[in-house]
Structures are given as structure tokens and as C-alpha cells.
Amino acid sequence: MAFPLPMLLxxxxxxxxxxxxxxxxxxxxxxxxxLFSLFHLTRPCLMFIADSIRARMHYVSPKYPNxxxxxxxxxxxxxxxxxxxxxxxxxxxGLTHTHCPAIISLVSGTISGMTEKFVTFPETEEAKxxxxxxxxxxxxxxxxxxxxxxxxxxxxxxxxxxxxYRTFFSPLGYTAVVSQLxxxxxxxxxxxxxxxxxxxxEHEMWASSARGKDVEEGLCGPYWFIAGKGxxxxxxxxxxxxxxxxxxxxxxxxxxxxxxxxxxxxxxxxMRRFKVLLQLGFAKESCLDQKANIIRACCVLHNIAxxxxxxxxxxxxxxxxxxxxxxxxxxxxxxxxxxREALINRVFSAPVSASDK
Numbered sequence: 001m002a003f004p005l006p007m008l009l010x011x012x013x014x015x016x017x018x019x020x021x022x023x024x025x026x027x028x029x030x031x032x033x034x035l036f037s038l039f040h041l042t043r044p045c046l047m048f049i050a051d052s053i054r055a056r057m058h059y060v061s062p063k064y065p066n067x068x069x070x071x072x073x074x075x076x077x078x079x080x081x082x083x084x085x086x087x088x089x090x091x092x093x094g095l096t097h098t099h100c101p102a103i104i105s106l107v108s109g110t111i112s113g114m115t116e117k118f119v120t121f122p123e124t125e126e127a128k129x130x131x132x133x134x135x136x137x138x139x140x141x142x143x144x145x146x147x148x149x150x151x152x153x154x155x156x157x158x159x160x161x162x163x164x165y166r167t168f169f170s171p172l173g174y175t176a177v178v179s180q181l182x183x184x185x186x187x188x189x190x191x192x193x194x195x196x197x198x199x200x201x202e203h204e205m206w207a208s209s210a211r212g213k214d215v216e217e218g219l220c221g222p223y224w225f226i227a228g229k230g231x232x233x234x235x236x237x238x239x240x241x242x243x244x245x246x247x248x249x250x251x252x253x254x255x256x257x258x259x260x261x262x263x264x265x266x267x268x269x270x271m272r273r274f275k276v277l278l279q280l281g282f283a284k285e286s287c288l289d290q291k292a293n294i295i296r297a298c299c300v301l302h303n304i305a306x307x308x309x310x311x312x313x314x315x316x317x318x319x320x321x322x323x324x325x326x327x328x329x330x331x332x333x334x335x336x337x338x339x340r341e342a343l344i345n346r347v348f349s350a351p352v353s354a355s356d357k
Contacts, residue, residue, distance in 0.1 A: 038078050057106075080274045119191065131184050132144055141256065147184070147259060149228065151181065153176055153177050153179065167199045178200055180212075225238065248348040269302070272315070273298075277298055
């Protein structure tokens with residue numbers, strides 16, 4: 001699970017107790033409104049992020065010996081927030097756009113390395129029970145450990161190179177990479193895994209992922225993961241009923257849609273705050289790790305922003321693209337279908353009364 005704010009603040013105080021090479025912060029030159037405009041984050045959140053990165057970045061690239069870690073962080077977070085680098089910020093830092101790729105790559109790798117600390121899956125029975133209880137309170141489905149999705153993130157391809165990058169094309173006709181995320185009912189990201197070309201189906205993502213293998217082998221316990229129709233119903237992946245034939249199945253589908261909507265709201269929030277996710281640059285199979293670093297870094301920053309109660313950006317027109325669905329030729333086991341049917345009969349066989357809500 002994502003760490004609670006008191007634990008984050010304790011870590012922050014520990015960082016401040018260590019010897020710090022920089023007495024003042026580069027963020028002090030900006031007022032709060034300017035900071036939010038440039039980075040889509042608040043001052044306390046930015047300070048925590050910068051100090052966390054500083055603790056892990058034991059050196060500054062020799063290409064930029066006069067740049068502080070704060071400056072490197074500013075360049076990167078500004079790029080994440082807007083998908084382009086602010087010319088006014090670069091001028092203020094004495095940089096040009098040619099400096100940005102190396103800086104962004106360096107800082108993205110550092111933040112991505114913080115994933116295990118800030119994007120945490122519930123491992124203890126108490127943590128699992130808490131996640132499941134919160135989901136049940138929201139939608140009525142018991143024993144759910146997370147919400148699963150494989151969103152697409154657009155990438156560019158030159159018109160002259162389309163044939164060479166055919167595997168990047170999604171079923172909707174655009175080029176993308178796809179990653180696999182799990183979140184809880186509060187929109188905290190619990191797991192971010194893999195980065196594949198856009199033609200990879202959601203089912204393939206799950207079946208080949210480390211988390212998916214652990215779950216299907218029963219290593220995470222008798223829990224469900226809510227998923228859309230791109231995934232196959234299994235003993236642990238819970239999809240909606242395609243053609244509901246009873247009131248109980250309709251009620252189940254309504255509950256399923258309610259909790260699945262949390263994932264799409266989380267992804268929408270993520271993409272509004274970090275517009276770089278709307279366009280991750282040019283497609284190169286050799287650069288999937290670089291795309292993965294940015295996706296993981298944004299997930300880390302999303303969780304930290306939530307713990308610092310950073311306001312969401314206004315809802316805009318940023319689309320959230322689902323992953324590729326499976327072909328429909330894959331068969332679902334009778335055991336998996338029976339498990340879903342038993343859940344529906346046990347929990348949704350009778351209408352929920354007003355007193356039970």
C-alpha cells in the first residue's frame with residue numbers, strides 16, 4: 001500500500017537531519033502560484049520530492065557542474081507537467097532545450113528507482129484486509145485487492161517509418177506503449193509494471209507480468225482484481241458479465257462498473273497532472289525502458305501528491321485510452337465462471353436495501 005502521510009513526513013524529517021549540500025532551495029525563488037503553474041504540485045510536496053531525489057542522487061552530471069539538484073528536478077517536473085519544457089524556466093536556469101533530454105533521463109531514472117518505496121502493494125494480511133474492506137464499502141464486492149488496467153500512452157512515429165513500427169499501433173489506429181497498473185479504491189497506485197508496444201493485449205500484459213503470475217498462482221491469497229473486458233475472467237481476475245440474464249447479474253455489473261470507474265478517474269487525474277503521458281515522444285523499441293521510467297516516475301509522484309493533498313487539476317479533454325482487448329477466441333475456464341457465479345449468487349442475489357447502503 002502507499003505509505004500514509006505521517007510516515008512520509010517522518011522520512012522527510014530524517015532526510016533533513018542528514019548533511020545537506022544545499023542550504024537554500026531553488027524553489028524559494030518562486031511564489032506558490034508560480035510553482036503550481038510550472039509543476040502542478042504544491043511547495044511542501046515539491047520540497048519533499050526534491051529532498052527525496054537529492055538523497056538518492058549522489059552526484060550531478062559532470063555535463064552540468066553548476067546546476068543544483070533542485071534545478072535538475074525543476075527541468076524534469078516542468079516537462080512532466082506540460083509535456084514540453086518552459087522556455088522561461090530554462091532561461092532562468094541558464095539552459096536551452098538541447099540540455100533537457102539528458103537531464104530528464106537522469107532524473108526520471110532516479111525517480112523510477114523510488115517506485116518500490118512509494119508504489120507499494122499490500123503484502124501483509126492486515127494491509128490486504130484494509131484494501132478489500134474499503135472496496136466492499138464502496139461497491140459491495142468483497143475480497144477485492146485492487147483494480148487492474150493497462151492504459152495506452154501515445155508515442156510518435158514518423159509517417160515514413162510506420163511500417164517499421166507496426167507493433168506500436170493500437171486497435172484504435174494510433175501508436176502507443178502500454179503499461180499495467182493496479183490501484184485501490186482511493187486512487188492510490190499499488191503497482192506499475194511493464195512497458196510494451198501498443199499492440200499488446202491486456203490479457204497478454206497480465207499473463208506475462210510478475211504480479212499476474214503471482215496472483216494466478218495463489219501467492220497473493222484468495223482475492224479478486226477488478227478488470228475490464230480486455231482481461232479474461234479467471235479465479236482471481238473479476239470481469240463483468242457480458243450479457244446479464246438476471247437482476248443479480250445486473251446489480252453485480254453496476255457494482256463492478258462503479259469500482260472500475262475509480263481506475264479511469266485515477267488515470268485521468270494522472271494524465272491531467274502529468275501531460276507528458278499524453279505524448280511520450282518518438283517510438284523506439286530500444287527505448288521502452290526510457291518510456292517505462294517516465295510512466296513509473298509519474299506514478300510515484302501521483303502517490304506522493306495524494307499524500308500531500310495536492311489539488312487535482314480541472315477536468316479537461318484529456319482522453320484515457322484502454323489497452324487492447326483479447327481476440328475473443330480465448331476460452332474462459334468453467335472454474336473461473338463458476339467462481340464469479342458463486343460470488344454473484346452470494347452477494348447480489350437480493351436487492352440492497354436503503355439500510356444496508
